Amino acid sequence: MPELPDVEGFRGVVAEYGTGRRITAVRVADPGVLRGVGAGELTETLTGRSFGEPERRGKWLLVPLSGPLLLLHFGMTGSMVWDTGETPPHRHDRVTFVLTNGELRYRDMRKLRGIWLAADQDAADRLLADLGPDALTVGRREFDGVTRARRQIKATLMDQSALAGLGNLLVDEICWRARIHPRRQGDRLTEAERGELYRAMRRVLRDAIPTGRVPGRRSWLTGHRDGPHPTCPRCGTALAHGRAAGRTTVWCPRCQPDPDSG
Ligand SMILES: [Zn+2]
Incomplete structure (x- = not known):
């Protein structure tokens, strides 16, 4: 996509x-x-x-x-x-x-x-009046305001009127890098977590743009998510699949603890 x-x-x-x-x-x-x-x-x-x-x-x-x-x-x-x-x-x-x-x-x-x-x-x-700030140029302060919304963080990041440019692969990749479960509520993230999320977004975009797509590298979640028995490239745990923001979502249950089980 x-x-x-x-x-x-x-x-x-x-x-x-x-x-x-x-x-x-x-x-x-x-x-x-x-x-x-x-x-x-x-x-x-x-x-x-x-x-x-x-x-x-x-x-x-x-x-x-x-x-x-x-x-x-x-x-x-x-x-x-x-x-x-x-x-x-x-x-x-x-x-x-x-x-x-x-x-x-x-x-x-x-x-x-x-x-x-x-x-x-x-x-x-x-x-294009309904588009939110562009994910590539959004500043930290504006990003913080957008992601404090009281809804699942994946839904906010996917919502083009909140933040423009991110899709399913990028959002899963960013959440995985930041070690944040995609179903976490945005208003309950700590400031440290919000900073991790912002830095992960910047890094993922910077690395992805030269290839013209979200690259399926071995060190990326994207490089593993579609395998038959995918494991986390960071810790080796079997990846979890489910739905968030109406889309097929992949995360690592160890690196990204479920908000409902803690
Ligand atoms: Zn992991």
Whole structure:
């Protein structure tokens, strides 16, 4: 599932291959991913314009086009792929932006989210008005305020209107690093635990962004969680599975004690 590091990767693809390039055509293979805009309007508005410098906000990618902006969200299975134009389209390439030097392809299997067109920066800001502070740039004080909410810490960290950018893998990884059970109540964390959580988030993001995803390294929870009999890479205890914040959740019962059993 695309989370902050993945979208940073897509931002890099657009910045490297798209920025400053003119759009010569837009191919809409599946208008089912277009939100609030038709294929005709999208094509007409974009053709002849150049891609500006893309910006990421949470899990969103914003691409300015000297006036209007494209807003892209990658849902559970989306990506942004560069191709010289020689490879035949993939069957999940829903929209292709043809540039002077090749093609940027919005590829998505499940089509849970999609592509919006905002008339200007104000319209784009209105579309994203519900987003909380970005997980990559949020300061400690603001993070403390957000995570003091009286609800399970995993639910808060997953909630894009509280903190934008984190998803299921990242939140489990961060909680495991900080040795905090994902079902702990945010308002009951100690200040030391809250500091651990913040530092774990910073470290995980810093390490994940260069790889463009949440890496499945052997020293990471993410590198073990999907194995047949997964164990904690820190202490060797069998990992526990359950649900938190409505999602499949993995934790170490020894490193992250259950709030209900103590
Ligand atoms: Zn452990």
